[in-house]
Amino acid sequence: MSVLAIDVGTTMIKSVVFDDQGGELAVSRLATEVLRRRPGWAEQDMDAVWNAVVHTVRTALSDVSDPVWLVTFTAQGDGAWLVDAAGRPTGPAILWSDGRAGEILTHWQRDGVLEEAFRRNGSLTCSGMPNAVFRWLAAHDPGRLEASGASLTAAGWLFLKLTGVTAVDESDASAPFLDHATGDYDPAVLELFGLTPYARLLPRVLGEHERIAELTGDAAALLGLPAGLPVVMAPYDIAATARGVGVVDPGQACGILGTTLCTEIVREDVDTGGEPTGITIAYRGRERVLRAFPTLNGAEVLGWAARTLGLAGPPDLAELAFTAPPGAGGVLFLPYLSPAGERAPFLDPRARGSFWGLSLEHGPADLARAVFDGLSLVVRDSLVAARTTVTELRLCGGGANSDAWCQLVADATGVPTARSGDTELGAKGAFLTGLVLTGAETDMRGAAEKYVRMRTRWHPDPERSRFYAGLYEELLRWRALARDAGWAAATRTAPEAATRTAPEAATRATPAAAPRTTATATTAPGAAAVPAPAKGDPGA
Template identity: 40%
Template sequence: MYIGVDVGTSITKAVAFDETGAQVDSESVQTKLMHPAPGQTEQDVDEVLRSVTTVLNELVARVGQPEFAAITGQGDGLWLTDAEGRPSRAAVSWMDGRAGETVRSWTADGVEEALFRINGNIQFPGSPAAIMSYLDRHEPEALDRAATAGYCKDVVLQHLTGVRATDASDTTMPFGDLHGGYSAEALALTGLGHRADLLAPIHPRQPVGELRLPDTGLAKGTPIVSGPYDLPACAHGSGVVEPGDGMVIIGTTLACQVITDAPDTSGRPAGLTLATGVPGKWLRAMPAMVGTASLDWVLRTVGATTSAVPALLAESPAGANGVAVLPYFSPSGERAPFVDPGARGQITGLTLRTTHADLVRAVCEGIAYAARHCLDAAGLTGSLAVAGGGARSPEWLQIFADVLDRPLRLPRCPEVGARGVVVNAFGALGLEHDAAAWTGSERIVEPGRGVERHREGYRRYLEHLEAARPLWS
């Protein structure tokens, strides 16, 4: 039996799998986001670490001791810890917007493009380099106190094992060089060369340690494997391994990604290029800021809950009776397939006859159009897997299938991040497993009658986007 832990933005999950890849049991606990000022989003690191020990204790009490535990988690943001791995400041979330002006200045000065040419990654307000640059100017004492400026999963690893390390999935962005190391040029471009000692050592495969922390439920000495972070972990867990194959995670954000065997740092800067942990393969990722958070906002506005979505979608036809949504509701703007901290949402086509159902359908369609925009930019040519909380809605999945005009492959179970980090840990520990059995599909959703209507809707979505850009400045 094996345990995968996925430390998300608001939920920490531990999932137990047997030797066939079947999910045995799971445990989850919610964590809070803090908003100390407008546009700022942080997390209490101690609370996040407690959430990990809580889910491990509860799960192990029911299922027994695992062969190992593997850790994945949210990417980006900035997690500062001291030499003992204790938090030296609240974690700044990837959702944070305080570094928006930093990103705008990097774009204007050519830094953004120069960084993209090094490692194929754009910067956005919640990226580690932007946050670290902001703190270096406005809160330098926080960096002075820290021994490590790391990532969520790495903080958990050090807490459990004492190992200070990271892997190439997180470090590809922002300071990576696409060859498994840090780029001195990238550090210099961001003005952070003097903070290089805060970057943790990169392990070429995945960091591995032995459990030393008591009160986790796990036996002392249990192997703990860290990484990759959630985007590559979900790709592993969904069986996305061949160049051209992709996946979309319909979560708080809309994470679209495609496997490539040749990273491309030419063209217009857009998206991320992430190491997968498999030599010679990268993920061309377009993690848009839109997602279920945009739908949740509309549902709250109309006084409905997620349980009402199927009925509301049934009440409004494809095209939402002329209502259209640009779903850029994040206060930090957008990061894929374009970067604009000033990007904002719009709802058009409203009349006195517009219903709540029209609004809900329009935002569901708008998010699906954003997914197509991202996947087109990422170079999707093969099969497409779909995961995330939004994938639990058959009605919304049908909209995605129609907008994308291709079959959607649903992986074996919904916890693909935890599954993927366990699959990756087999390789890191040199253990055999049946990859096809672990990452097979549960079902396929085929495109339906809405394909033609949504082809026109997507064209109008792109026109709407271009018309809106001048209003964001």
């Protein structure tokens, strides 16, 4: 008997079939498109996402003879996936990375609203969270809110399509509205953001052991599965990924080197002290929370750097970068390139990236190395903000395929790093969750010990760690200067540019992105960081 696990990412949808030992029997992947119809916007066609799920499921199952007894899934978090009373989309999903509500965020930050909300639930709002999206729609598209009956997440949308149940799990509900003490929405937080009239859009929050329903006949027919199979909604992707690498107990930590550079640490309690930053995710009922710092800047920065330097992609960027020494010959990179600014481990919708210290003596390798150094110091910045001691950082995401980057993160943070032997960690976390919620395994710790296999470990080099500790202080100093200067040298848009808008393209699962039905990790050559030899793909 086998388990089907689905992972609905932002740019890639994956379906994985696991055997009864937790091994990957088949993997199917299909790219989806993020619509950027206007500057700062990030949307997806909800039906296209569901169609891509159907395609990857059928493709993965085509190579497997063992019958499936369980369907479990995880998905990207935050955003607003609005549906009407009949469960039909009222427009494209507004994603977690959307920046249209940046000015609303700035006003909330100035007025102390964001800090007050953080002191209640340990989460700092970003522009792609539903509270900011609701306020933007109320001002610019009130008709859509009126036509909508519920605001789901990507996981809620998939649960609705699979089971007909309209709901959200605690992890997705955590930011910005959840009261961690009760496991339900906090009316005071809704009132704080002026959203009490829109409480009707918030679906029922399912507790740890409620996120299971049956596969409907319609969905079963589309997927090629028997109707009535149990369907488990696992925590959203960053939390499921933490489970997938065995991070389940207090003090354990993982880092996702992907579309987001997300550093996350398990805690027993909600930390509402210190500078407001990051989010707090319900992780196991009232017993555990996940302190998470999901950045807006990650692998897309690597893609940008590769294109800018005329390289084919992130693997070539890594190969070039690690021919340069640590510190890139004095070049420092602030990696805040998202149009939505940054949300963790600090919040500033206006944040922008920059290179510091350039001279005629620097070349492409120095720029490439500075990009990797800057992103790695973001991981250190997140660990500092977490205010929790960790002894190991388990790495995952496409970037973890690069030995060089795994070693660099160890050096830059001063914390040993490790990499799993699995390739699809979000799906693996959904697999573990499904086993526990159906009673096939008794608890998450036991399931992680049984099925999670760490493959490779890296230890910080003492000399390089001392160097990067100093470079981190430099990054903080230059970042403060950039922020004080308004981040960007040009604050106005040229008249001819102001009339241009991004072409509106239909979201679709592109046939060119053929799914793979083998569970082999893709690697590509990468040159050595001093002194560790390295090869790997630091992609999304």
